[in-house]
Amino acid sequence: LALIAVPGAVIAASDPCPLGLTVSSRHHPRGGVPFVICSGRVATFDGTPLDVDLSVPLRQPGPLPLMVMLPDGSTTPWTSPDGVPLRLTAAIPKYPWTDLAQSLLDNGRGAGGAPGVPDGPHEKPVGVEKKSYVDGLYALGQSTAQYAVSDTTADLNRWYAGLSAGEPYEGNADVAKALAQIRRYRSPFFMPVPKLRVPVFDIQGFTDPLFPGVQALQQSARLEAARYPVWTFLGDLGHSYAGNPRAVWHVANDTANDWLAAVMAGSRPATPRYMAATVRCERGQTLEVRTASRFADLATDRVNFSWTDTQTTQSDTPPGPEAEAADPIANAGCRTITEQTDAGVASWSAETTHSFVLIGSPVVTADLTLTGTNAEVAARLWEVDAASGTQTLVTRAVYRLVSKDPSSTLRIEFALWPTAWQLSTGHRLKLELTQVDGPTWRPDNLFSSITFSKVLLRLPASG
16 A cells, blocks of 8 residues: 555546656456556655555546545545545455564564464564565665664664564564564554454465465465455465466466456355465476365365484585575576585385375474574475476475573474475476575574474375
């Protein structure tokens, strides 16, 4: 939502870009209304220019309404050109965040509905910085926008410096203030469920490493518990390295249009509550759309792999080619590379004895001995095709460990990001646990080592 300082509440339909904005792109959706995106900078009531992207439909009778904030900080009502009050009837967000701090500083406690894994506190302990994305977004803002210099509620410069300083984050006042502001004002997951029941159709990415599927699933579960009308579509969509294939977007948009038509007609949509489109990266994978009334019901079986050997990792191991190939800023699309395992990475593999669809969040359980007081565990799950000598990233996650004792033994259990992935007979699944997965995740300041044993991988599956 952009709050724009303009003395009127309408846009002249003859002028597609108001407020001095210029056309940055034109769009002609199939079966929809053509529109342009107008971009530029507009003055705001506090004197700081606002970067604005405004979607304006074309060939529509005008003038068109616009929600505004006036120079004195007051707002004008949102009405039609004839003065009729307007309200939001439905919403179709596309690959948004619901907990922004969790998206950028993940501690691995968000379960997203993974069976048997409770959703823990997202900020205790403070998570692992998604470094390549945080650095990239901050640099982009520096080159194209303006950061507040005196607003303590949006002091991105200090917040970025605090996050970049790394752990231990406990006791860092700038990080604490950033988390408090983001939690209270910028994360719908922590906001009260609205009394006005506006139906929502959320389109989220299985392969979006910035705002992964857990962002949608945890919010949908919370809204459903309050009997809020929400639908969720997941697929190979979203931010890099998502593939965004046209066929998946056609399914998502066509479904959203049918859903919206029903809502606008005052009918109950026949759209399934959850729709999951399979990811296509490997040869032979096809596009399937699985549906269910609950996300957990998409899986009808469980496939487990377990290993008894012991392996040790250290936090000072340099990242290798695997880690670099999995970075979402430097790479795009399916992460298929030559079969390999980086030095210093704990790795376990097993052959798939039958074909099935991995649908949901894989869950990793392990006993470990931690030497150190602060550590991270990055998990990567690959499908290995021996015939082609390649491996493809299926999903991943990260988990933060904090201990008062410099030598401790504990058992961890955490969910990887959800996916819908067709697995082939004879291929191998390779699970990697590492303390160094840069540049995606920020490396630890404090040295630690971890010895893993009794590793269990549980996969939600469907035939």
